[in-house]
Amino acid sequence: MSAVEVDLVVIGTGPGGEALATGAAKAGLEVVAVDKHLVGGECPYYGCIPTKMMVRGSDAIAEVRRMPQVAGEATATPAWSVVHRRIDEDATTHWDDTIAVDRLKAAGAIVHHGVGRLAGPRQVAVETADGETVTYTARRGVVVNPGTRPAVPPVDGLADTPYWTNRDAVRLAELPGSLVVVGGGPIGCEMAQVFARFGVRVTVVQHGPRLVPANEPEAAALLQQVFESEGIRVLTGVELTQASYADGQFALTLDSDDGGYALTADKVLVAAGRTPNLDDLGLETVGLDPTACTLETDERLRVQDGLWAIGDVTGKGAFTHVSMYQSAVALRDITGEEGAPARYHAVPHATFTDPEIGGVGMTEQQARDAGLTVRTGFTRLEESSRGFTHGPGGHGLIKVVEDADRGVLVGATAMGPAGGEILGFLAVAVHAEVPVETLRTMIYAYPTFHRAIESALADLG
Numbered sequence: 448m449s450a451v452e453v454d455l456v457v458i459g460t461g462p463g464g465e466a467l468a469t470g471a472a473k474a475g476l477e478v479v480a481v482d483k484h485l486v487g488g489e490c491p492y493y494g495c496i497p498t499k500m501m502v503r504g505s506d507a508i509a510e511v512r513r514m515p516q517v518a519g520e521a522t523a524t525p526a527w528s529v530v531h532r533r534i535d536e537d538a539t540t541h542w543d544d545t546i547a548v549d550r551l552k553a554a555g556a557i558v559h560h561g562v563g564r565l566a567g568p569r570q571v572a573v574e575t576a577d578g579e580t581v582t583y584t585a586r587r588g589v590v591v592n593p594g595t596r597p598a599v600p601p602v603d604g605l606a607d608t609p610y611w612t613n614r615d616a617v618r619l620a621e622l623p624g625s626l627v628v629v630g631g632g633p634i635g636c637e638m639a640q641v642f643a644r645f646g647v648r649v650t651v652v653q654h655g656p657r658l659v660p661a662n663e664p665e666a667a668a669l670l671q672q673v674f675e676s677e678g679i680r681v682l683t684g685v686e687l688t689q690a691s692y693a694d695g696q697f698a699l700t701l702d703s704d705d706g707g708y709a710l711t712a713d714k715v716l717v718a719a720g721r722t723p724n725l726d727d728l729g730l731e732t733v734g735l736d737p738t739a740c741t742l743e744t745d746e747r748l749r750v751q752d753g754l755w756a757i758g759d760v761t762g763k764g765a766f767t768h769v770s771m772y773q774s775a776v777a778l779r780d781i782t783g784e785e786g787a788p789a790r791y792h793a794v795p796h797a798t799f800t801d802p803e804i805g806g807v808g809m810t811e812q813q814a815r816d817a818g819l820t821v822r823t824g825f826t827r828l829e830e831s832s833r834g835f836t837h838g839p840g841g842h843g844l845i846k847v848v849e850d851a852d853r854g855v856l857v858g859a860t861a862m863g864p865a866g867g868e869i870l871g872f873l874a875v876a877v878h879a880e881v882p883v884e885t886l887r888t889m890i891y892a893y894p895t896f897h898r899a900i901e902s903a904l905a906d907l908g
């Protein structure tokens with residue numbers, strides 16, 4: 448069958464792909480959008496949105512438990528059914544993307560539920576849900592936004608067990624008695640704290656030396672301290688070597704420098720990183736390596752003539768806001784609109800544990816590895832007036848990383864209540880390369896959490 452000619456084909460509609468397809472269709476292009484699962488991708492159905500509803504519930508429980516220290520008696524009786532209902536009905540409409548599909552069609556795009564694969568330059572073969580194959584030729588080109596799937600560590604026996612990933616965890620109607628979380632990154636840590644606050648006995652198994660390793664070590668240490676104070680068992684520097692499942696129980700074997708551990712649990716959640724969905728995308732038909740971990744893109748998100756990539760597979764930060772940012776840059780390139788190229792010197796991120804960890808730009812180590820002349824400033828939130836008055840739940844820190852030669856911040860961390868919000872200030876400073884001298888001479892409202900930034904800047908040395 449001959450190929451159907453259109454302007455643009457978007458393979459994978461994560462947050463960025465959906466936005467790009469919508470924008471291109473609204474700009475008058477003939478657009479085909481293909482997704483093998485749900486339009487909108489991981490974020491609205493299995494990632495950011497459902498997990499932040501989980502976090503909202505667990506934060507409310509924690510605040511009630513802090514009541515006796517600040518305002519008198521209160522009792523929290525956690526009920527997971529409330530969280531489950533919000534996710535099932537309000538967030539995901541029972542994991543149904545009809546609203547998103549209709550929105551995209553209303554913008555003017557043709558939408559396929561099916562697998563899209565490159566079939567040569569500007570060629571895409573779509574295997575639709577009913578088994579048909581439609582081939583498109585894209586005059587302007589193809590955008591790939593295929594995202595990632597959970598990585599499963601090569602642990603003896605694990606693949607034969609009914610382990611969970613984030614996709615199972617967000618759909619839970621009932622909680623287990625005990626849970627081992629494999630992986631202490633953002634997914635593992637957010638979920639570990641949520642489930643623990645809802646009464647699950649949680650152990651986090653992290654094979655590196657610390658939790659949330661993409662963040663500053665001071666933030667990781669504080670998070671571990673908070674987790675342990677809430678009864679979460681944290682095992683760092685351990686290697687999961689064997690897993691089995693029988694009679695409703697998981698049995699895990701772990702190795703470490705201090706010897707071995709044997710763990711049992713009702714359930715195991717694997718949150719040990721992500722695998723890019725690049726292996727079944729037909730990359731070899733356009734001369735690219737299908738086993739690559741990322742697709743190399745230029746500052747307009749071009750991979751090659753007529754091919755753009757956006758989202759997690761570009762390796763510029765696996766976050767919804769990066770996918771959306773890239774989507775806007777790529778769309779401008781496709782429609783021929785002027786605009787700023789993509790820059791990644793101030794990528795912000797927030798891990799929604801309590802305390803939240805907000806980070807932007809480089810960590811101290813990354814700045815040193817980049818050969819910069821580094822000065823750091825540090826303060827604990829508890830030492831600020833706001834941290835002191837806040838009392839329980841007020842743990843946190845601010846750390847700033849300065850390129851001393853240029854006198855600008857190249858990275859910063861804001862950890863604490865609303866750490867991700869305080870980050871906004873620091874993100875502007877890093878993004879706009881505001882001179883540290885300017886930051887030092889402004890007025891910080893008293894007594895706010897963000898006023899602690901002034902103390903961290905004073906500590907630069």
Ligand SMILES: Cc1cc2nc3c(=O)[nH]c(=O)nc-3n(C[C@H](O)[C@H](O)[C@H](O)COP(=O)(O)OP(=O)(O)OC[C@H]3O[C@@H](n4cnc5c(N)ncnc54)[C@H](O)[C@@H]3O)c2cc1C
Nearest residue numbers: 459461482483488489494563593594758759765766767770
């Ligand atoms: C549990 C969890 C929590 C998270 N929390 C946050 C958070 O709080 N904040 C944040 O910024 N980020 C968060 N993230 C990350 C965020 O979800 C992703 O960065 C975001 O979804 C952007 O991904 P993407 O655009 O690359 O594509 P994805 O969202 O992964 O979507 C890719 C889409 O492509 C489709 N697809 C793949 N291959 C094909 C193919 N061959 N043909 C057709 N369709 C295909 C898939 O079905 C999918 O719909 C979280 C992730 C997880 C897992």
Ligand SMILES: NC(=O)c1ccc[n+]([C@@H]2O[C@H](COP(=O)([O-])OP(=O)(O)OC[C@H]3O[C@@H](n4cnc5c(N)ncnc54)[C@H](O)[C@@H]3O)[C@@H](O)[C@H]2O)c1
Nearest residue numbers: 600630631632633634652653654655718719720765797798
């Ligand atoms: N709040 C947010 O913005 C947010 C929340 C969740 C996820 N995300 C995004 O999704 C991405 C994926 O999250 P993630 O937490 O799965 O991945 P990750 O790669 O960030 O963290 C995985 C962790 O698992 C550990 N690990 C790997 N193999 C292991 C093993 N065999 N045993 C024990 N530990 C092991 C790693 O050391 C690492 O710390 C993140 O990098 C982030 O970009 C963002």
